Amino acid sequence: MLFCIRDDDTSFFTSPEDLEKAYSEITRWGPVSLAVIPFCRAGFSKGVPEKFRGRWSVHPLHDNRPLVEYLRTGISQKRFEVMLHGYHHDEPSGRGEFAMRRDLVKKIRDGREYLQDLLSTNIRVFVAPKNAIGKQGLNAIAQAGLHFGGTAGIRCGWPVFSPATWRTWAKLRRWHNRFGVGIPWILDLSDHREIPGTAVTPSSSFETNKSIFNCALQLNGVFCAATHYWELSVESSLDGDPSVGTHLQYLVDLARKNPQVIWANVGDVITNGPLLY
Numbered sequence: 024m025l026f027c028i029r030d031d032d033t034s035f036f037t038s039p040e041d042l043e044k045a046y047s048e049i050t051r052w053g054p055v056s057l058a059v060i061p062f063c064r065a066g067f068s069k070g071v072p073e074k075f076r077g078r079w080s081v082h083p084l085h086d087n088r089p090l091v092e093y094l095r096t097g098i099s100q101k102r103f104e105v106m107l108h109g110y111h112h113d114e115p116s117g118r119g120e121f122a123m124r125r126d127l128v129k130k131i132r133d134g135r136e137y138l139q140d141l142l143s144t145n146i147r148v149f150v151a152p153k154n155a156i157g158k159q160g161l162n163a164i165a166q167a168g169l170h171f172g173g174t175a176g177i178r179c180g181w182p183v184f185s186p187a188t189w190r191t192w193a194k195l196r197r198w199h200n201r202f203g204v205g206i207p208w209i210l211d212l213s214d215h216r217e218i219p220g221t222a223v224t225p226s227s228s229f230e231t232n233k234s235i236f237n238c239a240l241q242l243n244g245v246f247c248a249a250t251h252y253w254e255l256s257v258e259s260s261l262d263g264d265p266s267v268g269t270h271l272q273y274l275v276d277l278a279r280k281n282p283q284v285i286w287a288n289v290g291d292v293i294t295n296g297p298l299l300y
Contacts, residue, residue, distance in 0.1 A: 024207075024240045025285050026278040027292045028055045028271075029172055029220055029249045031108060031150060032070035034063035035082035037252070039093035045252040049272075050102040052279040053286030057094075058108035058150035058172065059084065059142075061134040066113025068152075070253055079115060085141055098144050104288035105144050106172055109152035110134045119155020122179075127163035135167060147290040148172045148218075156180055165214035170293045172247075174210060174219045187213035194299045205235030207244030208299035209292070218293040220249030223271045225257050229264040236277060240284070245296045247289065248274050 028049070033042070046055050063082045065075040085091060097103035109120045110130040121127055135146050149164045150172035161180040164171055175181055181188040191210055198206065206219040221227075221235050239246040248271060255268035264270070278284045287295075 024243055024281075024283055025245045025287055025292045025296050026053070027218075027245075027247050027287055027289045028053075028275075029058060029106070029150065029247055029289050030055055030252050031058040031249070032060065032068065032112075032251055032253065033057045033090075033094075033108070034060040034070060034112070035084050035087045035090075036063060036065075036071055036075070037087070037090055039089050041252055042093065042097075045255050045268075046102075049275055050097075052275065054101055054104055054288040056104040056106055056148070056172075056289035058106045059094075059138055060108045060110075060112045060152075061137045062111055064111035064113045066115070068113050070251065071113070079113075081111065084138070091141060094142050098142060104290055105138060105142055105146055106148040106150050106289060107131065107135050107138060107146050107169070108150045112152040119151060119153045119157075121151045121160035121163075122155040122157040124159060127159050128166055131163045131167045131169070135169070148293060158182070161215070170216045170218070170290075172218055172220065172249075172289055172293075174206070174217050181212060185213065187211065191299065198299065202238060204231070204238050205246075206299070207235070207239035207242055207246060209245060209296040211298050216293050218245065218247050218289060218296070220247045223248050223250040223267060223274070224254060225260045225267055227259075227267075227270065228261060229259070229270055229273075232270070232274065236274060240281065243283070243297065245292055246274075246278075247292065 065078045065080045149169045156175050158180040210217040258266050
């Protein structure tokens, strides 16, 4: 089984101490893939400090020099991979930045080039702000030669006249009818691939996520834990479930102690992982 961790919302507002507190121990065992915002807009995202929320000022990543140096070092040590997480992230309209706009090809191109030059790395995966994507966003991802961290589906952008769309839809329907837990595979939409994420958040069910992990392990599939560094100290909203950080640590321990598990970054998993059959 292939295992990876996707963490969203690294931005100008992130400190090296934030990431070190969240992942210093975890990255001893395997890499963490960080979805990074190039030019973070101070809207109402929980990743934005309260004193900045609602100002709508724009904060380029390069203005946080300690974070840039920390990320460069972490990338060179293979502790971290960088993925592109939108351009500004927050929109005054409240909609997902990559759900419906006309300038998305330029935003992806410029944001990717900016992060690659700034952090001396290569970016292969795009993660949509708020996990919201649309047809224009998927087209822009494909044009850039990127893959998608998440799943779109027919309602959120898969082209309705593409044979790959209906092949994938039929396979997913067959999978859910047989098992109904998670999607332990990479989805190949012909012009890009998608990697389903298993949310590790306050509202995520601990028992459900254990079942999804075990299913992926039994099938020699893929498990991608999707979380936020700023949420790891938050308690679960479900009675009896552990905090977000403890929840993630449990999954990490399962992965690192099982010889069947190969821990890799999201880019490698989405490129080389087993496809939905």
